[in-house]
Amino acid sequence: MSDPINLISQWFANLLLSWGLAEGLVKVISSAIGAAIVATLGLVTVIALIWVERKIAGRLQDRLGPNRAGPFGLLQPFADIIKIFTKEITTPNGADKVAFNIAPVLAMASVLLIWAVIPFAATVVGTNINVGVLYIVAVGSFGIVAVLMAGWSSNNKFALLGAFRAVAQMVSYEIPMVIALLVPVLLARSMGMNDIVAAQTPWFIVIAPLAALIFLITSMAEVGRAPFDLIEAESEIVAGFHTEYSGMGFGMFYVSEFLHVWTVGALMATFFFGGWSGPGAENLPILGIVYFYIKTFIGYFLVTWIRLSLPRIRIDQLLAFNWKFLTPLALVILIATAIVDKALEIAGVERWGYALIMLAVNLFIGWVTILILKAVEPRRKRQRVEFAPRPVAVAPKTPDS
Amino acid sequence: MSGLEIIFLIVAGVTLLASLFVVTTPNLVHAALWLILALFGVAAAFVLLNAAFLAVVQVLVYIGAIAVLMIFAIMLTRRVMKDSGPQTNANWVWAALLGLLLFAGLTFVLINSGAEQASLPALALDADPIAQLGQELVSPNAYVIPFELASVLLLAAMIGAIVVAWKK
Numbered sequence: 001m002s003d004p005i006n007l008i009s010q011w012f013a014n015l016l017l018s019w020g021l022a023e024g025l026v027k028v029i030s031s032a033i034g035a036a037i038v039a040t041l042g043l044v045t046v047i048a049l050i051w052v053e054r055k056i057a058g059r060l061q062d063r064l065g066p067n068r069a070g071p072f073g074l075l076q077p078f079a080d081i082i083k084i085f086t087k088e089i090t091t092p093n094g095a096d097k098v099a100f101n102i103a104p105v106l107a108m109a110s111v112l113l114i115w116a117v118i119p120f121a122a123t124v125v126g127t128n129i130n131v132g133v134l135y136i137v138a139v140g141s142f143g144i145v146a147v148l149m150a151g152w153s154s155n156n157k158f159a160l161l162g163a164f165r166a167v168a169q170m171v172s173y174e175i176p177m178v179i180a181l182l183v184p185v186l187l188a189r190s191m192g193m194n195d196i197v198a199a200q201t202p203w204f205i206v207i208a209p210l211a212a213l214i215f216l217i218t219s220m221a222e223v224g225r226a227p228f229d230l231i232e233a234e235s236e237i238v239a240g241f242h243t244e245y246s247g248m249g250f251g252m253f254y255v256s257e258f259l260h261v262w263t264v265g266a267l268m269a270t271f272f273f274g275g276w277s278g279p280g281a282e283n284l285p286i287l288g289i290v291y292f293y294i295k296t297f298i299g300y301f302l303v304t305w306i307r308l309s310l311p312r313i314r315i316d317q318l319l320a321f322n323w324k325f326l327t328p329l330a331l332v333i334l335i336a337t338a339i340v341d342k343a344l345e346i347a348g349v350e351r352w353g354y355a356l357i358m359l360a361v362n363l364f365i366g367w368v369t370i371l372i373l374k375a376v377e378p379r380r381k382r383q384r385v386e387f388a389p390r391p392v393a394v395a396p397k398t399p400d401s
Numbered sequence: 402m403s404g405l406e407i408i409f410l411i412v413a414g415v416t417l418l419a420s421l422f423v424v425t426t427p428n429l430v431h432a433a434l435w436l437i438l439a440l441f442g443v444a445a446a447f448v449l450l451n452a453a454f455l456a457v458v459q460v461l462v463y464i465g466a467i468a469v470l471m472i473f474a475i476m477l478t479r480r481v482m483k484d485s486g487p488q489t490n491a492n493w494v495w496a497a498l499l500g501l502l503l504f505a506g507l508t509f510v511l512i513n514s515g516a517e518q519a520s521l522p523a524l525a526l527d528a529d530p531i532a533q534l535g536q537e538l539v540s541p542n543a544y545v546i547p548f549e550l551a552s553v554l555l556l557a558a559m560i561g562a563i564v565v566a567w568k569k
Binding site: 024028096099129130131134135137138139140141142144145148149152160163164167171174189190191 | 404430437453454457458460461464465468469470473476530
Protein backbone atom coordinates (compact mmCIF):
# COMPACT_ATOMS: atom_id res chain seq x y z
CA MET A 1 0.00 0.00 0.00
CA SER A 2 3.02 2.27 0.30
CA ASP A 3 3.12 3.00 -3.42
CA PRO A 4 -0.41 3.38 -4.78
CA ILE A 5 0.58 5.03 -8.07
CA ASN A 6 2.82 2.21 -9.26
CA LEU A 7 0.28 -0.28 -7.89
CA ILE A 8 -2.43 1.21 -10.09
CA SER A 9 -0.20 1.33 -13.16
CA GLN A 10 0.84 -2.31 -12.57
CA TRP A 11 -2.79 -3.35 -12.18
CA PHE A 12 -3.73 -1.48 -15.36
CA ALA A 13 -0.87 -3.05 -17.34
CA ASN A 14 -1.87 -6.52 -16.13
CA LEU A 15 -5.48 -5.82 -17.07
CA LEU A 16 -4.46 -4.90 -20.63
CA LEU A 17 -2.20 -7.97 -20.83
CA SER A 18 -5.06 -10.18 -19.71
CA TRP A 19 -7.13 -8.80 -22.58
CA GLY A 20 -4.51 -10.28 -24.89
CA LEU A 21 -2.66 -7.15 -25.97
CA ALA A 22 1.01 -7.41 -26.96
CA GLU A 23 3.52 -6.42 -24.27
CA GLY A 24 5.03 -3.63 -26.38
CA LEU A 25 1.61 -2.16 -27.08
CA VAL A 26 0.70 -2.25 -23.39
CA LYS A 27 3.87 -0.33 -22.62
CA VAL A 28 3.04 2.28 -25.25
CA ILE A 29 -0.53 2.69 -23.92
CA SER A 30 0.66 2.93 -20.29
CA SER A 31 3.28 5.52 -21.22
CA ALA A 32 0.74 7.58 -23.19
CA ILE A 33 -1.70 7.56 -20.28
CA GLY A 34 1.09 8.46 -17.87
CA ALA A 35 2.14 11.37 -20.09
CA ALA A 36 -1.47 12.56 -20.34
CA ILE A 37 -1.84 12.43 -16.55
CA VAL A 38 1.39 14.35 -15.91
CA ALA A 39 0.49 17.01 -18.50
CA THR A 40 -3.07 17.37 -17.20
CA LEU A 41 -1.78 17.59 -13.64
CA GLY A 42 0.45 20.47 -14.71
CA LEU A 43 -2.43 22.29 -16.37
CA VAL A 44 -4.81 21.71 -13.46
CA THR A 45 -2.15 22.99 -11.06
CA VAL A 46 -2.17 26.26 -12.97
CA ILE A 47 -5.87 26.79 -12.16
CA ALA A 48 -4.99 26.73 -8.47
CA LEU A 49 -1.82 28.75 -9.04
CA ILE A 50 -3.65 31.65 -10.66
CA TRP A 51 -5.76 32.01 -7.54
CA VAL A 52 -2.76 31.57 -5.21
CA GLU A 53 -0.67 34.09 -7.11
CA ARG A 54 -3.43 36.69 -7.16
CA LYS A 55 -4.01 36.20 -3.44
CA ILE A 56 -0.28 36.56 -2.68
CA ALA A 57 -0.09 39.61 -4.94
CA GLY A 58 -3.09 41.10 -3.18
CA ARG A 59 -1.63 40.55 0.28
CA LEU A 60 1.79 41.91 -0.67
CA GLN A 61 0.18 45.00 -2.21
CA ASP A 62 -2.10 45.53 0.79
CA ARG A 63 -5.23 44.44 -1.05
CA LEU A 64 -7.59 41.52 -0.57
CA GLY A 65 -7.13 39.87 -3.95
CA PRO A 66 -10.01 37.96 -5.58
CA ASN A 67 -12.79 37.54 -3.01
CA ARG A 68 -16.11 37.68 -4.90
CA ALA A 69 -16.63 34.40 -6.73
CA GLY A 70 -17.02 31.59 -4.22
CA PRO A 71 -15.46 31.34 -0.75
CA PHE A 72 -12.20 33.33 -0.60
CA GLY A 73 -12.60 33.97 -4.31
CA LEU A 74 -11.72 30.33 -5.00
CA LEU A 75 -13.99 30.18 -8.07
CA GLN A 76 -12.35 33.20 -9.69
CA PRO A 77 -9.97 31.16 -11.91
CA PHE A 78 -12.91 29.12 -13.24
CA ALA A 79 -14.78 32.30 -14.13
CA ASP A 80 -11.63 33.51 -15.91
CA ILE A 81 -11.28 30.23 -17.78
CA ILE A 82 -14.89 30.31 -18.99
CA LYS A 83 -14.42 33.92 -20.05
CA ILE A 84 -11.20 33.20 -21.96
CA PHE A 85 -12.69 30.17 -23.72
CA THR A 86 -15.66 32.15 -24.97
CA LYS A 87 -13.51 34.94 -26.39
CA GLU A 88 -12.98 35.17 -30.11
CA ILE A 89 -9.62 33.97 -31.41
CA THR A 90 -8.45 36.49 -33.95
CA THR A 91 -5.60 36.33 -36.43
CA PRO A 92 -4.39 39.76 -37.52
CA ASN A 93 -4.21 40.84 -41.14
CA GLY A 94 -0.89 40.03 -42.79
CA ALA A 95 0.02 37.56 -40.06
CA ASP A 96 1.62 34.26 -40.90
CA LYS A 97 -1.36 32.06 -39.99
CA VAL A 98 0.38 28.74 -39.41
CA ALA A 99 3.32 30.03 -37.38
CA PHE A 100 0.98 32.37 -35.50
CA ASN A 101 -1.20 29.51 -34.33
CA ILE A 102 1.57 26.99 -33.66
CA ALA A 103 3.56 29.35 -31.42
CA PRO A 104 1.28 29.20 -28.31
CA VAL A 105 1.13 25.41 -28.55
CA LEU A 106 4.92 25.22 -28.73
CA ALA A 107 5.28 27.59 -25.77
CA MET A 108 2.99 25.36 -23.74
CA ALA A 109 4.74 22.17 -24.84
CA SER A 110 8.19 23.50 -23.96
CA VAL A 111 7.12 23.87 -20.34
CA LEU A 112 5.02 20.71 -20.10
CA LEU A 113 7.84 18.57 -21.54
CA ILE A 114 10.07 19.44 -18.57
CA TRP A 115 7.68 17.55 -16.27
CA ALA A 116 8.51 14.30 -18.06
CA VAL A 117 11.79 13.99 -16.14
CA ILE A 118 10.90 15.55 -12.77
CA PRO A 119 10.83 12.93 -10.02
CA PHE A 120 7.71 13.36 -7.86
CA ALA A 121 8.85 10.57 -5.56
CA ALA A 122 11.45 7.81 -5.46
CA THR A 123 9.37 5.59 -7.72
CA VAL A 124 7.07 8.16 -9.34
CA VAL A 125 8.96 9.69 -12.24
CA GLY A 126 7.91 10.06 -15.87
CA THR A 127 11.15 8.81 -17.35
CA ASN A 128 14.48 8.58 -15.55
CA ILE A 129 16.80 9.29 -18.48
CA ASN A 130 20.50 9.67 -17.74
CA VAL A 131 20.67 13.09 -19.42
CA GLY A 132 17.81 14.66 -17.46
CA VAL A 133 19.50 17.98 -16.77
CA LEU A 134 20.55 18.52 -20.39
CA TYR A 135 17.06 17.47 -21.50
CA ILE A 136 15.53 20.25 -19.39
CA VAL A 137 17.82 22.86 -20.92
CA ALA A 138 17.22 21.53 -24.45
CA VAL A 139 13.45 21.48 -24.09
CA GLY A 140 13.57 25.03 -22.77
CA SER A 141 15.02 26.14 -26.09
CA PHE A 142 11.67 25.34 -27.74
CA GLY A 143 10.25 28.13 -25.64
CA ILE A 144 12.66 30.56 -27.31
CA VAL A 145 11.60 29.33 -30.75
CA ALA A 146 7.95 29.76 -29.74
CA VAL A 147 8.52 33.37 -28.65
CA LEU A 148 10.38 34.12 -31.89
CA MET A 149 7.60 32.58 -33.97
CA ALA A 150 4.91 34.48 -32.10
CA GLY A 151 6.75 37.79 -32.40
CA TRP A 152 7.59 37.40 -36.05
CA SER A 153 4.30 35.96 -37.32
CA SER A 154 2.15 38.64 -35.65
CA ASN A 155 3.22 41.22 -38.27
CA ASN A 156 3.40 43.80 -35.52
CA LYS A 157 6.35 46.04 -34.66
CA PHE A 158 5.83 45.75 -30.91
CA ALA A 159 5.55 41.99 -31.08
CA LEU A 160 8.78 41.80 -33.08
CA LEU A 161 10.54 44.09 -30.60
CA GLY A 162 9.31 41.91 -27.77
CA ALA A 163 10.61 38.81 -29.51
CA PHE A 164 14.02 40.44 -30.02
CA ARG A 165 14.23 41.33 -26.37
CA ALA A 166 13.06 37.88 -25.36
CA VAL A 167 15.68 36.11 -27.42
CA ALA A 168 18.51 38.38 -26.27
CA GLN A 169 17.43 37.72 -22.70
CA MET A 170 16.72 34.00 -22.88
CA VAL A 171 19.79 33.05 -24.91
CA SER A 172 22.18 34.99 -22.72
CA TYR A 173 20.68 33.91 -19.39
CA GLU A 174 20.81 30.30 -20.52
CA ILE A 175 24.61 30.37 -20.20
CA PRO A 176 24.95 31.06 -16.44
CA MET A 177 21.94 28.81 -15.87
CA VAL A 178 23.60 25.83 -17.53
CA ILE A 179 26.88 26.50 -15.71
CA ALA A 180 25.04 26.75 -12.38
CA LEU A 181 23.20 23.51 -13.17
CA LEU A 182 26.56 21.82 -13.69
CA VAL A 183 27.29 22.24 -9.98
CA PRO A 184 24.57 19.82 -8.76
CA VAL A 185 25.49 17.51 -11.65
CA LEU A 186 29.10 17.58 -10.51
CA LEU A 187 28.18 17.01 -6.87
CA ALA A 188 25.81 14.14 -7.69
CA ARG A 189 28.14 12.64 -10.34
CA SER A 190 25.11 12.17 -12.58
CA MET A 191 22.79 14.02 -14.95
CA GLY A 192 19.80 11.86 -14.02
CA MET A 193 17.22 13.76 -11.98
CA ASN A 194 16.52 10.91 -9.57
CA ASP A 195 20.25 10.38 -8.97
CA ILE A 196 20.64 14.07 -8.14
CA VAL A 197 17.79 13.85 -5.63
CA ALA A 198 19.20 10.68 -4.09
CA ALA A 199 22.66 12.24 -3.75
CA GLN A 200 21.45 15.15 -1.63
CA THR A 201 22.62 14.45 1.92
CA PRO A 202 22.62 17.25 3.00
CA TRP A 203 20.64 19.27 0.47
CA PHE A 204 22.64 21.03 -2.22
CA ILE A 205 21.32 24.40 -1.04
CA VAL A 206 23.76 23.94 1.87
CA ILE A 207 26.64 22.69 -0.28
CA ALA A 208 26.14 25.09 -3.20
CA PRO A 209 24.06 28.12 -2.11
CA LEU A 210 25.60 30.42 -4.73
CA ALA A 211 24.76 28.04 -7.57
CA ALA A 212 21.21 27.86 -6.23
CA LEU A 213 21.01 31.66 -6.21
CA ILE A 214 22.32 31.94 -9.77
CA PHE A 215 19.91 29.25 -10.91
CA LEU A 216 16.99 31.07 -9.28
CA ILE A 217 17.91 34.43 -10.87
CA THR A 218 18.55 33.02 -14.33
CA SER A 219 15.40 30.89 -14.37
CA MET A 220 13.38 33.96 -13.44
CA ALA A 221 14.91 35.63 -16.48
CA GLU A 222 14.02 32.60 -18.59
CA VAL A 223 10.42 32.85 -17.45
CA GLY A 224 10.45 36.54 -18.29
CA ARG A 225 8.79 37.83 -15.14
CA ALA A 226 9.53 40.98 -13.18
CA PRO A 227 12.22 42.15 -12.64
CA PHE A 228 13.08 40.57 -16.02
CA ASP A 229 9.77 41.30 -17.77
CA LEU A 230 11.19 43.55 -20.48
CA ILE A 231 9.90 41.09 -23.06
CA GLU A 232 6.34 42.11 -22.27
CA ALA A 233 6.92 45.50 -20.70
CA GLU A 234 3.43 46.94 -20.96
CA SER A 235 4.58 50.54 -20.54
CA GLU A 236 6.98 50.26 -23.50
CA ILE A 237 5.91 47.66 -26.08
CA VAL A 238 2.22 46.97 -25.31
CA ALA A 239 2.56 43.29 -24.41
CA GLY A 240 5.65 42.21 -26.29
CA PHE A 241 5.55 39.06 -28.36
CA HIS A 242 1.91 38.20 -27.52
CA THR A 243 0.46 41.62 -28.35
CA GLU A 244 -1.73 40.29 -31.15
CA TYR A 245 -3.02 37.18 -29.40
CA SER A 246 -6.57 36.99 -28.12
CA GLY A 247 -8.71 34.42 -26.41
CA MET A 248 -7.09 31.05 -25.85
CA GLY A 249 -4.01 32.01 -27.91
CA PHE A 250 -3.14 34.53 -25.24
CA GLY A 251 -4.43 32.13 -22.63
CA MET A 252 -1.87 29.51 -23.58
CA PHE A 253 1.01 31.97 -23.25
CA TYR A 254 -0.43 33.07 -19.91
CA VAL A 255 -0.86 29.52 -18.64
CA SER A 256 2.58 28.47 -19.88
CA GLU A 257 4.12 31.39 -18.01
CA PHE A 258 2.38 30.39 -14.78
CA LEU A 259 3.31 26.77 -15.27
CA HIS A 260 6.88 27.81 -16.03
CA VAL A 261 7.12 29.59 -12.67
CA TRP A 262 5.76 26.49 -10.95
CA THR A 263 8.29 24.41 -12.92
CA VAL A 264 11.09 26.67 -11.75
CA GLY A 265 9.92 25.93 -8.21
CA ALA A 266 9.97 22.21 -9.00
CA LEU A 267 13.47 22.43 -10.47
CA MET A 268 14.72 24.40 -7.47
CA ALA A 269 13.22 21.71 -5.23
CA THR A 270 14.75 18.89 -7.27
CA PHE A 271 18.21 20.35 -7.69
CA PHE A 272 18.75 22.17 -4.42
CA PHE A 273 16.05 21.38 -1.82
CA GLY A 274 16.41 17.61 -1.94
CA GLY A 275 13.42 16.87 -4.21
CA TRP A 276 11.15 14.22 -2.70
CA SER A 277 13.58 13.33 0.08
CA GLY A 278 12.47 13.81 3.65
CA PRO A 279 11.79 11.73 6.75
CA GLY A 280 10.20 8.44 5.71
CA ALA A 281 10.06 9.23 1.99
CA GLU A 282 12.30 6.31 1.01
CA ASN A 283 9.82 3.70 2.25
CA LEU A 284 6.63 5.66 1.63
CA PRO A 285 6.79 7.23 -1.86
CA ILE A 286 3.41 8.92 -1.42
CA LEU A 287 5.01 10.97 1.37
CA GLY A 288 7.75 11.98 -1.08
CA ILE A 289 5.12 13.56 -3.34
CA VAL A 290 3.89 15.66 -0.41
CA TYR A 291 7.45 16.80 0.42
CA PHE A 292 8.09 17.54 -3.23
CA TYR A 293 4.99 19.72 -3.52
CA ILE A 294 5.79 21.62 -0.31
CA LYS A 295 9.34 22.34 -1.51
CA THR A 296 8.09 23.28 -4.97
CA PHE A 297 5.67 25.72 -3.41
CA ILE A 298 8.50 27.30 -1.39
CA GLY A 299 10.47 27.85 -4.62
CA TYR A 300 7.36 29.15 -6.35
CA PHE A 301 6.57 31.53 -3.50
CA LEU A 302 10.14 32.85 -3.60
CA VAL A 303 9.86 33.66 -7.32
CA THR A 304 6.45 35.32 -6.84
CA TRP A 305 7.71 37.32 -3.88
CA ILE A 306 10.68 38.64 -5.86
CA ARG A 307 8.43 39.39 -8.82
CA LEU A 308 6.13 41.51 -6.71
CA SER A 309 8.92 43.31 -4.87
CA LEU A 310 11.36 44.46 -7.54
CA PRO A 311 10.94 47.00 -10.34
CA ARG A 312 11.76 46.20 -13.95
CA ILE A 313 15.43 46.59 -14.96
CA ARG A 314 16.67 48.26 -18.12
CA ILE A 315 17.95 46.27 -21.11
CA ASP A 316 21.57 47.42 -20.61
CA GLN A 317 21.39 46.54 -16.92
CA LEU A 318 19.88 43.20 -17.86
CA LEU A 319 22.71 42.26 -20.21
CA ALA A 320 25.50 43.75 -18.08
CA PHE A 321 24.17 41.87 -15.05
CA ASN A 322 24.29 38.64 -17.00
CA TRP A 323 27.62 38.96 -18.79
CA LYS A 324 29.65 40.93 -16.26
CA PHE A 325 28.32 39.40 -13.06
CA LEU A 326 26.40 36.12 -13.33
CA THR A 327 28.48 34.37 -15.98
CA PRO A 328 31.91 35.03 -14.41
CA LEU A 329 30.56 34.17 -10.95
CA ALA A 330 29.04 30.94 -12.22
CA LEU A 331 32.33 29.98 -13.88
CA VAL A 332 34.28 30.69 -10.68
CA ILE A 333 31.84 28.65 -8.61
CA LEU A 334 32.01 25.73 -11.02
CA ILE A 335 35.82 25.66 -11.02
CA ALA A 336 36.07 26.13 -7.25
CA THR A 337 33.47 23.42 -6.60
CA ALA A 338 35.24 20.98 -8.91
CA ILE A 339 38.66 21.56 -7.30
CA VAL A 340 37.47 21.52 -3.69
CA ASP A 341 35.25 18.52 -4.34
CA LYS A 342 38.17 16.51 -5.72
CA ALA A 343 40.50 17.67 -2.94
CA LEU A 344 37.99 16.62 -0.28
CA GLU A 345 37.46 13.29 -2.00
CA ILE A 346 41.21 12.64 -1.92
CA ALA A 347 41.43 13.83 1.70
CA GLY A 348 38.54 11.51 2.56
CA VAL A 349 36.25 14.12 4.13
CA GLU A 350 32.65 12.91 4.17
CA ARG A 351 29.10 14.16 4.66
CA TRP A 352 28.85 17.05 7.14
CA GLY A 353 32.52 18.00 7.16
CA TYR A 354 32.36 18.04 3.37
CA ALA A 355 29.19 20.16 3.44
CA LEU A 356 30.69 22.63 5.94
CA ILE A 357 33.86 23.13 3.88
CA MET A 358 31.79 23.56 0.69
CA LEU A 359 29.57 26.08 2.44
CA ALA A 360 32.66 27.95 3.66
CA VAL A 361 34.05 28.03 0.10
CA ASN A 362 30.75 29.42 -1.18
CA LEU A 363 30.58 32.04 1.54
CA PHE A 364 34.17 33.05 0.81
CA ILE A 365 33.43 33.45 -2.92
CA GLY A 366 30.31 35.44 -2.08
CA TRP A 367 32.28 37.70 0.28
CA VAL A 368 35.02 38.32 -2.32
CA THR A 369 32.33 39.06 -4.93
CA ILE A 370 30.77 41.68 -2.69
CA LEU A 371 34.23 43.21 -2.04
CA ILE A 372 34.91 43.39 -5.79
CA LEU A 373 31.49 44.91 -6.45
CA LYS A 374 32.08 47.53 -3.77
CA ALA A 375 35.49 48.38 -5.22
CA VAL A 376 34.13 48.66 -8.78
CA GLU A 377 30.94 50.55 -8.06
CA PRO A 378 32.36 54.00 -6.98
CA ARG A 379 34.67 54.09 -10.01
CA ARG A 380 31.83 53.72 -12.45
CA LYS A 381 30.31 56.98 -13.58
CA ARG A 382 26.70 57.13 -12.60
CA GLN A 383 24.43 58.54 -15.23
CA ARG A 384 22.25 61.08 -13.52
CA VAL A 385 19.16 62.26 -15.28
CA GLU A 386 18.03 65.69 -14.13
CA PHE A 387 14.51 66.88 -14.69
CA ALA A 388 13.17 70.38 -14.37
CA PRO A 389 11.33 70.71 -11.03
CA ARG A 390 7.76 69.65 -11.48
CA PRO A 391 4.91 71.57 -9.86
CA VAL A 392 3.71 69.81 -6.76
CA ALA A 393 0.02 69.13 -6.58
CA VAL A 394 -1.61 71.26 -3.92
CA ALA A 395 -4.94 70.37 -2.46
CA PRO A 396 -7.59 72.91 -3.46
CA LYS A 397 -8.87 75.06 -0.66
CA THR A 398 -12.21 73.87 0.63
CA PRO A 399 -14.69 76.48 1.79
CA ASP A 400 -14.72 75.37 5.44
CA SER A 401 -10.96 75.59 5.96
CA MET B 402 7.79 -4.45 -39.78
CA SER B 403 8.37 -3.63 -36.14
CA GLY B 404 7.06 -0.53 -34.38
CA LEU B 405 10.55 0.90 -34.24
CA GLU B 406 10.90 0.68 -38.03
CA ILE B 407 7.56 2.40 -38.59
CA ILE B 408 8.62 5.24 -36.26
CA PHE B 409 11.96 5.48 -38.04
CA LEU B 410 10.25 5.73 -41.44
CA ILE B 411 7.96 8.50 -40.20
CA VAL B 412 10.87 10.39 -38.65
CA ALA B 413 13.03 10.00 -41.74
CA GLY B 414 10.19 11.07 -44.02
CA VAL B 415 9.45 14.17 -41.97
CA THR B 416 13.15 15.06 -41.84
CA LEU B 417 13.58 14.69 -45.60
CA LEU B 418 10.43 16.65 -46.42
CA ALA B 419 11.42 19.42 -44.01
CA SER B 420 14.91 19.60 -45.55
CA LEU B 421 13.33 19.85 -49.00
CA PHE B 422 11.15 22.76 -47.85
CA VAL B 423 14.21 24.48 -46.35
CA VAL B 424 15.67 24.94 -49.82
CA THR B 425 12.44 25.50 -51.75
CA THR B 426 10.32 27.84 -49.61
CA PRO B 427 10.47 31.45 -50.82
CA ASN B 428 10.27 32.89 -47.29
CA LEU B 429 13.51 33.00 -45.32
CA VAL B 430 11.92 32.71 -41.87
CA HIS B 431 9.85 29.77 -43.07
CA ALA B 432 13.07 28.16 -44.31
CA ALA B 433 14.60 28.59 -40.84
CA LEU B 434 11.49 27.09 -39.21
CA TRP B 435 11.57 24.11 -41.56
CA LEU B 436 15.26 23.75 -40.71
CA ILE B 437 14.29 23.48 -37.05
CA LEU B 438 11.90 20.64 -37.91
CA ALA B 439 14.62 18.89 -39.94
CA LEU B 440 17.13 19.21 -37.09
CA PHE B 441 14.51 17.91 -34.68
CA GLY B 442 14.01 14.91 -36.96
CA VAL B 443 17.73 14.18 -36.72
CA ALA B 444 17.46 14.37 -32.93
CA ALA B 445 14.59 11.88 -33.05
CA ALA B 446 16.75 9.58 -35.17
CA PHE B 447 19.43 9.76 -32.46
CA VAL B 448 16.82 8.77 -29.87
CA LEU B 449 15.91 5.74 -32.00
CA LEU B 450 19.60 4.77 -31.94
CA ASN B 451 19.63 4.87 -28.11
CA ALA B 452 21.93 7.92 -28.24
CA ALA B 453 20.03 10.10 -25.78
CA PHE B 454 23.00 12.37 -25.12
CA LEU B 455 23.52 13.15 -28.81
CA ALA B 456 19.80 13.74 -29.28
CA VAL B 457 19.63 16.21 -26.42
CA VAL B 458 22.80 18.00 -27.53
CA GLN B 459 21.44 18.16 -31.07
CA VAL B 460 18.32 19.94 -29.84
CA LEU B 461 20.27 22.15 -27.45
CA VAL B 462 22.97 23.28 -29.85
CA TYR B 463 21.30 23.21 -33.25
CA ILE B 464 17.76 24.30 -32.36
CA GLY B 465 18.40 26.22 -29.14
CA ALA B 466 21.42 28.14 -30.33
CA ILE B 467 22.19 27.97 -34.04
CA ALA B 468 18.65 28.00 -35.48
CA VAL B 469 17.55 30.70 -33.05
CA LEU B 470 20.52 32.88 -33.97
CA MET B 471 19.78 32.33 -37.67
CA ILE B 472 16.15 33.41 -37.24
CA PHE B 473 17.34 36.35 -35.17
CA ALA B 474 19.70 37.45 -37.94
CA ILE B 475 17.04 36.95 -40.63
CA MET B 476 14.51 38.97 -38.66
CA LEU B 477 16.92 41.88 -38.50
CA THR B 478 16.83 42.13 -42.29
CA ARG B 479 14.24 44.39 -43.85
CA ARG B 480 10.84 43.27 -45.15
CA VAL B 481 10.93 39.98 -43.24
CA MET B 482 7.23 39.34 -43.78
CA LYS B 483 7.63 39.42 -47.57
CA ASP B 484 8.78 36.51 -49.70
CA SER B 485 12.32 36.97 -50.91
CA GLY B 486 11.72 35.71 -54.46
CA PRO B 487 12.58 32.37 -56.00
CA GLN B 488 15.10 30.23 -54.17
CA THR B 489 16.76 28.86 -57.29
CA ASN B 490 19.08 30.30 -59.91
CA ALA B 491 20.43 28.94 -63.19
CA ASN B 492 22.65 26.42 -61.44
CA TRP B 493 19.90 24.47 -59.70
CA VAL B 494 20.18 21.57 -62.17
CA TRP B 495 23.83 21.07 -61.32
CA ALA B 496 23.18 21.35 -57.60
CA ALA B 497 20.37 18.80 -57.81
CA LEU B 498 22.62 16.51 -59.86
CA LEU B 499 25.42 16.82 -57.33
CA GLY B 500 22.99 16.11 -54.50
CA LEU B 501 21.66 13.03 -56.27
CA LEU B 502 25.19 11.84 -56.96
CA LEU B 503 26.14 12.23 -53.30
CA PHE B 504 22.97 10.38 -52.28
CA ALA B 505 23.69 7.57 -54.72
CA GLY B 506 27.28 7.31 -53.52
CA LEU B 507 26.28 7.17 -49.87
CA THR B 508 23.57 4.61 -50.60
CA PHE B 509 26.07 2.50 -52.53
CA VAL B 510 28.58 2.58 -49.68
CA LEU B 511 25.92 1.79 -47.09
CA ILE B 512 24.52 -1.14 -49.07
CA ASN B 513 28.00 -2.63 -49.55
CA SER B 514 29.00 -2.11 -45.92
CA GLY B 515 26.77 -4.94 -44.73
CA ALA B 516 25.10 -2.60 -42.26
CA GLU B 517 21.62 -3.99 -42.95
CA GLN B 518 22.60 -7.30 -41.37
CA ALA B 519 24.18 -5.64 -38.33
CA SER B 520 22.04 -5.22 -35.22
CA LEU B 521 22.26 -2.57 -32.55
CA PRO B 522 25.22 -3.34 -30.26
CA ALA B 523 24.06 -4.01 -26.74
CA LEU B 524 24.85 -1.22 -24.30
CA ALA B 525 26.85 -2.00 -21.21
CA LEU B 526 24.07 -1.50 -18.68
CA ASP B 527 26.27 -1.34 -15.59
CA ALA B 528 28.23 1.69 -16.75
CA ASP B 529 26.81 5.19 -17.28
CA PRO B 530 27.31 6.01 -20.98
CA ILE B 531 27.69 9.72 -20.16
CA ALA B 532 30.50 9.00 -17.71
CA GLN B 533 32.18 6.79 -20.33
CA LEU B 534 31.84 9.51 -22.95
CA GLY B 535 33.33 12.07 -20.59
CA GLN B 536 36.28 9.85 -19.76
CA GLU B 537 36.92 9.10 -23.42
CA LEU B 538 36.92 12.82 -24.23
CA VAL B 539 39.72 13.58 -21.77
CA SER B 540 41.60 10.30 -21.98
CA PRO B 541 45.07 10.57 -23.60
CA ASN B 542 44.47 7.25 -25.38
CA ALA B 543 41.25 8.44 -26.96
CA TYR B 544 39.95 11.82 -28.00
CA VAL B 545 41.79 14.34 -25.85
CA ILE B 546 43.60 16.04 -28.75
CA PRO B 547 40.54 16.61 -30.97
CA PHE B 548 38.59 17.68 -27.89
CA GLU B 549 41.22 20.22 -26.83
CA LEU B 550 41.64 21.42 -30.43
CA ALA B 551 37.91 22.07 -30.66
CA SER B 552 38.06 23.92 -27.33
CA VAL B 553 40.92 26.12 -28.54
CA LEU B 554 39.06 26.80 -31.78
CA LEU B 555 35.93 27.86 -29.90
CA LEU B 556 37.98 30.01 -27.53
CA ALA B 557 39.66 31.71 -30.49
CA ALA B 558 36.24 32.33 -32.05
CA MET B 559 34.97 33.82 -28.78
CA ILE B 560 37.97 36.13 -28.45
CA GLY B 561 37.59 37.09 -32.10
CA ALA B 562 33.93 37.96 -31.54
CA ILE B 563 34.85 40.16 -28.56
CA VAL B 564 37.59 41.91 -30.55
CA VAL B 565 35.20 42.56 -33.45
CA ALA B 566 32.53 43.93 -31.14
CA TRP B 567 34.95 45.99 -29.02
CA LYS B 568 34.24 49.71 -29.03
CA LYS B 569 37.29 51.59 -30.30
